Amino acid sequence: MHRCLEIAEIFDLVVSYLDQKSSLTSLARVSRSFNEPAINALYADLDNWFEFLMFLPRDLWSFGRTVTGSWLPTQILFFNRDLTEDEWLLFMARAAKVRTIGTPVVDEGYRKLGAWNTFTYDPPPNIIDGQRLVVADVSVTDSLMKCPRSLLFPNLRALTLGDGCPVEMLRRFLPSGLRRLNVSNQTIQDFSSLPFSIAVLCPSMDSFICRDVYTLGPDSLRFICDWQHLRTLQGPVYFNQKLWSYLASQSNLSSLEIQTFDLPDWRIMRNRGRLRTVDNLSLTSGRFQDTAAALEILFGTEIVHASAAKPIVRRLTINVQPASPEYVASKPPQSSLKGLTNALRKLLSNEDLKELHLTHASFSYHFGIARIPPGASSFYDALLPLTAFSNVSVVTLSAALDNSHRFSYSQLLSLVRHWKSLEVLSVPSLLNSISLQELRELCRVCPRLREVDVRVIMDKNLVDCILADSEDLSHCMNNITCLTLGHTSEEKDDIRPTALAISRLMPRLMRVSVFGEDLSSMLFWTSVMKEAEKMSSTPKRWAVRGIVHRDMSPTLYEITDSSWGQLM
Numbered sequence: 200m201h202r203c204l205e206i207a208e209i210f211d212l213v214v215s216y217l218d219q220k221s222s223l224t225s226l227a228r229v230s231r232s233f234n235e236p237a238i239n240a241l242y243a244d245l246d247n248w249f250e251f252l253m254f255l256p257r258d259l260w261s262f263g264r265t266v267t268g269s270w271l272p273t274q275i276l277f278f279n280r281d282l283t284e285d286e287w288l289l290f291m292a293r294a295a296k297v298r299t300i301g302t303p304v305v306d307e308g309y310r311k312l313g314a315w316n317t318f319t320y321d322p323p324p325n326i327i328d329g330q331r332l333v334v335a336d337v338s339v340t341d342s343l344m345k346c347p348r349s350l351l352f353p354n355l356r357a358l359t360l361g362d363g364c365p366v367e368m369l370r371r372f373l374p375s376g377l378r379r380l381n382v383s384n385q386t387i388q389d390f391s392s393l394p395f396s397i398a399v400l401c402p403s404m405d406s407f408i409c410r411d412v413y414t415l416g417p418d419s420l421r422f423i424c425d426w427q428h429l430r431t432l433q434g435p436v437y438f439n440q441k442l443w444s445y446l447a448s449q450s451n452l453s454s455l456e457i458q459t460f461d462l463p464d465w466r467i468m469r470n471r472g473r474l475r476t477v478d479n480l481s482l483t484s485g486r487f488q489d490t491a492a493a494l495e496i497l498f499g500t501e502i503v504h505a506s507a508a509k510p511i512v513r514r515l516t517i518n519v520q521p522a523s524p525e526y527v528a529s530k531p532p533q534s535s536l537k538g539l540t541n542a543l544r545k546l547l548s549n550e551d552l553k554e555l556h557l558t559h560a561s562f563s564y565h566f567g568i569a570r571i572p573p574g575a576s577s578f579y580d581a582l583l584p585l586t587a588f589s590n591v592s593v594v595t596l597s598a599a600l601d602n603s604h605r606f607s608y609s610q611l612l613s614l615v616r617h618w619k620s621l622e623v624l625s626v627p628s629l630l631n632s633i634s635l636q637e638l639r640e641l642c643r644v645c646p647r648l649r650e651v652d653v654r655v656i657m658d659k660n661l662v663d664c665i666l667a668d669s670e671d672l673s674h675c676m677n678n679i680t681c682l683t684l685g686h687t688s689e690e691k692d693d694i695r696p697t698a699l700a701i702s703r704l705m706p707r708l709m710r711v712s713v714f715g716e717d718l719s720s721m722l723f724w725t726s727v728m729k730e731a732e733k734m735s736s737t738p739k740r741w742a743v744r745g746i747v748h749r750d751m752s753p754t755l756y757e758i759t760d761s762s763w764g765q766l767m
Contacts, residue, residue: 214240242296247318271332278338297352301359312383312410315364366392379406398425409434454479481516487535491542514554537581544584554593579610586617595625606630621645625652642675650681658687665700679705683712689723698730713745721745725758
């Protein structure tokens with residue numbers, strides 16, 4: 200073995216690039232020198248705790264017969280016998296290497312976790328219809344409860360655990376060094392049955408995520424305020440005054456999501472906020488003014504910041520969901536939105552915000568501008584204070600405006616002129632569509648723009664003009680990789696000319712989104728992307744996504760370069 204690999208840090212770095220279990224298993228069998236580092240990496244991060252059982256002696260466990268009839272074929276995992284003393288020593292030695300159980304949360308949706316004793320097995324890509332649900336038999340639980348050590352995984356740092364774990368077993372999953380916990384409401388309620396508070400059992404917790412669709416009351420979450428090192432709090436957690444005070448007293452947070460809350464007496468709380476940095480802040484409320492009040496509670500008012508640097512938020516998501524259609528009709532959101540955007544401009548550091556997502560969900564299609572009296576401010580006017588955030592790279596703005604009151608292109612352009620670093624722009628509901636020439640102008644104003652979720656319309660005459668122009672037109676749209684496209688005719692004769700135009704204007708385009716009543720638009724743009732792929736000097740991946748309305752319900756379809764051959 201090369202002398203460089205005898206240095207543990209170098210060899211561990213090499214091993215860290217192996218992300219497949221089969222590669223790590225093979226490496227562990229190469230030599231004695233390779234065995235321990237490979238074994239450490241093999242056990243460090245597990246998708247679920249079942250995976251650890253698969254490493255135990257093969258004669259210890261077996262699968263029962265497959266049960267059909269549910270949404271997935273189901274197999275029962277049995278333990279054939281109790282573990283011997285030597286097997287327990289092997290179990291504990293390997294369990295001590297485990298650092299993470301469960302996959303991290305990477306999306307905004309919080310789908311409910313499944314049962315703690317089940318997992319879905321996904322076969323290799325070359326096996327068709329091999330997916331199945333695996334359920335642990337009670338014999339597995341009974342055997343694990345006999346572990347000589349009180350903790351199954353003593354060095355565990357991150358845990359994702361589903362519903363229904365018995366309290367006696369739950370305690371064995373909670374070492375004192377646990378730092379990240381991802382659970383559902385039922386498991387949170389089971390914490391009250393533990394002999395000690397979870398804040399006492401796991402004092403080093405810095406990330407707590409509730410994966411559920413329902414909100415728990417504050418009594419079930421009293422332990423949150425006892426954690427001294429908490430930096431991430433996400434999920435449907437109900438905020439009362441005690442929790443507001445706890446968060447406002449912190450100085451830095453990594454990720455904070457507030458979905459349901461009662462505002463405390465803001466006259467008492469508004470000048471107590473000491474929070475200075477939040478990497479990812481998400482607020483959901485019924486009114487824009489409630490969101491503004493919540494920001495003042497967390498960060499304090501602009502008076503507090505007059506002689507100090509403004510608080511920093513790097514990613515901000517605001518969702519407003521009115522309680523009823525009657526409320527939307529009686530109280531249009533423009534004025535309160537302008538109050539919120541002005542508060543954001545005054546409260547937060549204008550230079551440090553990188554992502555901004557603002558959504559107003561309405562039960563009524565005709566709301567807002569269509570219902571307000573003449574002379575009142577528009578959504579565009581209410582959004583103007585956001586132009587102060589000059590360094591944003593991602594902007595998502597959404598509101599259910601009717602066609603007569605949507606943005607004009609000139610209004611959109613006047614907004615984005617202030618965002619020179621813009622890379623992703625999503626405003627699909629604020630204006631109907633733009634032309635290809637207008638997209639080119641947007642790209643000139645924002646040269647880094649790569650994803651645009653505004654419908655861009657192409658037509659035959661425009662395509663002919665592009666193909667007749669000898670000038671290289673790709674310099675201003677060269678970065679575009681994702682686009683929402685439409686065509687005025689979508690005939691077979693339009694496929695090749697449109698593909699040529701896309702190849703010249705947007706050589707890096709990889710993903711196209713379309714909208715239509717049927718699949719014809721998807722098939723047209725799929726043919727265009729396939730033709731553009733042939734014109735490219737190097738093979739590239741591409742995908743066409745479309746929302747098709749069938750039987751009065753929207754359905755998402757996707758065609759990729761790999762699935763194209765199967766469809767045709």
